[in-house]
Amino acid sequence: MRHFFTLLRNELWKLLITPSTYIAAFLFLLIMGFLFQLILLDYANDPKEENPSITFFKLFFIPVFFMVPLLTMKSVAEERASGTIENLMTTPVTVTEVILSKFAAGYIYYTLLWAFTGSFHILFFSFVQKDSIFDPYPIIGGYAYIAISGALFLSQGIFASSLTRSQLIAGIVSFTLVFGFIVVGSYLDELALLWVNQPEWIDTLAKHTDVLQHMRDFSSGIIDTRAIVLYVSCSLAFLFMSILIVEYSEGGS
Amino acid sequence: MDSPEHTIEVEKLYKRYGKVEAVNGISFKVAKGQIVGFLGPNGAGKSTTMKILTGYSRATSGIARICGIPVACHAHEIKRRIGYMPENNPLPLELRVREYLKWRARLKELPFRHRGKRIDEVMERCDLTRAQDRIIGKLSKGFRQRVGIADAILAHPEVIIMDEPTIGLDPHQVIMIRDLISSLQGKMSVIISSHILSEIEMTCDEVIIINHGKIVGQGTPQELRESFINSTIYELEINGSLADLRQSLKTLAANLDVDKFEEADERGFSKVTIRIPGNHDYGEMLFSCLSDNPLIRARSLRKRQAPLEDVFLAATRRSWETLDTDLAEHSESEDSDSEKTEMPAAN
Numbered sequence: 001m002r003h004f005f006t007l008l009r010n011e012l013w014k015l016l017i018t019p020s021t022y023i024a025a026f027l028f029l030l031i032m033g034f035l036f037q038l039i040l041l042d043y044a045n046d047p048k049e050e051n052p053s054i055t056f057f058k059l060f061f062i063p064v065f066f067m068v069p070l071l072t073m074k075s076v077a078e079e080r081a082s083g084t085i086e087n088l089m090t091t092p093v094t095v096t097e098v099i100l101s102k103f104a105a106g107y108i109y110y111t112l113l114w115a116f117t118g119s120f121h122i123l124f125f126s127f128v129q130k131d132s133i134f135d136p137y138p139i140i141g142g143y144a145y146i147a148i149s150g151a152l153f154l155s156q157g158i159f160a161s162s163l164t165r166s167q168l169i170a171g172i173v174s175f176t177l178v179f180g181f182i183v184v185g186s187y188l189d190e191l192a193l194l195w196v197n198q199p200e201w202i203d204t205l206a207k208h209t210d211v212l213q214h215m216r217d218f219s220s221g222i223i224d225t226r227a228i229v230l231y232v233s234c235s236l237a238f239l240f241m242s243i244l245i246v247e248y249s250e251g252g253s
Numbered sequence: 254m255d256s257p258e259h260t261i262e263v264e265k266l267y268k269r270y271g272k273v274e275a276v277n278g279i280s281f282k283v284a285k286g287q288i289v290g291f292l293g294p295n296g297a298g299k300s301t302t303m304k305i306l307t308g309y310s311r312a313t314s315g316i317a318r319i320c321g322i323p324v325a326c327h328a329h330e331i332k333r334r335i336g337y338m339p340e341n342n343p344l345p346l347e348l349r350v351r352e353y354l355k356w357r358a359r360l361k362e363l364p365f366r367h368r369g370k371r372i373d374e375v376m377e378r379c380d381l382t383r384a385q386d387r388i389i390g391k392l393s394k395g396f397r398q399r400v401g402i403a404d405a406i407l408a409h410p411e412v413i414i415m416d417e418p419t420i421g422l423d424p425h426q427v428i429m430i431r432d433l434i435s436s437l438q439g440k441m442s443v444i445i446s447s448h449i450l451s452e453i454e455m456t457c458d459e460v461i462i463i464n465h466g467k468i469v470g471q472g473t474p475q476e477l478r479e480s481f482i483n484s485t486i487y488e489l490e491i492n493g494s495l496a497d498l499r500q501s502l503k504t505l506a507a508n509l510d511v512d513k514f515e516e517a518d519e520r521g522f523s524k525v526t527i528r529i530p531g532n533h534d535y536g537e538m539l540f541s542c543l544s545d546n547p548l549i550r551a552r553s554l555r556k557r558q559a560p561l562e563d564v565f566l567a568a569t570r571r572s573w574e575t576l577d578t579d580l581a582e583h584s585e586s587e588d589s590d591s592e593k594t595e596m597p598a599a600n
Contacts, residue, residue: 018347
């Protein structure tokens with residue numbers, strides 16, 4: 001892993017000097033701010049028991065659907081299309097270092113974007129709810145979930161990008177994988193109703209893959225290790241598969 | 254493995270893409286400090302061979318060694334010993350020249366204390382110093398090409414592989430790159446492929462001509478000329494008629510023939526090309542024979558070396574002819590096979 005930090009530094013530097021990074025961050029925060037404001041408006045009209053921060057976290061999948069494909073589709077596909085991967089792979093770097101550095105750079109950017117949304121909660125609690133008792137655990141749980149699930153979604157994106165040289169195809173595959181994991185995973189038991197004589201294991205599986213339930217658990221302060229194991233192991237599997245694919249197509253021997 | 258005599262050794266290298274044999278049993282060796290030029294039409298297998306040598310692509314079978322180390326099983330090790338500039342020279346367009354070279358130096362494990370000095374040195378050699386703070390994407394093609402070359406020589410590699418390094422450069426830059434490559438002679442082994450044949454001739458010690466994945470000619474430019482061009486050409490400027498000239502030439506040798514006779518200029522001199530089969534030196538005899546004929550006045554006489562273009566065309570043509578014969582024989586044998594199989598059915 002000698003070159004990991006050299007590669008990571010270069011990836012982060014490229015993110016820093018590209019205007020699209022700032023445009024994407026601006027649009028992301030604009031949409032998230034808009035969502036938060038909508039939630040607050042809804043609460044003003046119809047007061048609810050639940051903390052508005054929890055409702056905000058429940059909508060986490062909206063930015064994930066567009067941010068993850070946009071962030072990761074470039075990673076390997078662009079290098080392949082422009083040919084710079086040939087330059088890179090003929091230096092003493094390993095494919096593992098290349099893939100992990102791309103993943104790490106994307107992950108740092110992703111978590112930073114979400115960290116900025118923390119300001120919404122700070123503003124909300126310091127101005128609107130300053131008289132009530134501040135409970136930080138739902139917020140900590142929510143962000144912990146976003147950090148853990150982010151690793152999986154980004155590794156799915158990197159995997160999609162390592163399959164092809166076309167950024168468009170990488171984006172579509174990445175969206176399908178993320179959408180599949182969130183929507184199909186959450187509604188697996190409902191979807192399996194189409195199956196006559198629904199087997200029992202589907203029910204058990206559906207309990208483990210319910211992404212929306214994981215989010216609800218984390219944002220109510222329940223840190224479930226089963227979910228952590230699922231996300232970490234799946235993201236490692238996707239990263240491993242990306243390494244194998246790039247190693248096969250570009251790694252030489 | 255300690256300092257072998259040949260830095261590049263290739264033995265019976267094959268690369269197959271489906272049914273297409275991109276590289277078909279190539280074998281060659283490059284000595285330490287030698288500059289070798291790869292010539293061949295598009296799709297001949299030059300780039301594929303280069304990619305296999307760098308460890309970027311796998312060969313179907315055969316052995317490739319860099320500094321005595323087999324590329325297939327020690328790809329990581331050989332990457333420390335090569336400097337590679339791929340075809341079309343892909344570069345990250347958003348970085349500045351110096352930034353890019355610094356990053357490459359770090360990747361190529363150049364020691365920290367030498368890094369800055371070495372980057373300055375290669376930028377100086379490739380005339381990039383004034384463009385060091387410019388963004389690569391905004392540079393002209395010539396500058397980008399030089400960034401690629403600077404990167405290839407950056408880490409003092411033992412072997413440099415460059416796929417068409419002079420493409421898109423203006424004559425000044427071509428001369429600069431040629432001098433740069435020549436200056437590497439004796440220090441590093443260099444393999445370059447190029448379509449500019451005069452470039453190859455001027456810089457390379459040895460030329461390898463590839464066609465259809467096979468080596469069709471190998472040797473110094475002079476050796477290749479001797480094996481592929483079986484005629485001697487003289488160019489002269491004379492004042493006189495073609496008939497008189499033919500008459501004079503007949504006295505010299507029966508097989509001398511006028512290849513081309515251009516119209517006379519305003520002073521009455523015509524340019525004539527004489528082709529003689531075989532490699533002979535008729536220079537002195539031609540001079541005396543022309544001066545003996547009072548009807549002919551000669552102004553200049555020179556022996557023309559066949560350009561490498563002719564050698565290249567002759568070598569590739571010969572390989573196509575061999576391929577055609579092979580194909581014809583193959584289809585004939587297939588026909589006879591099918592006849593044989595049809596025979597019992599007819600019976």
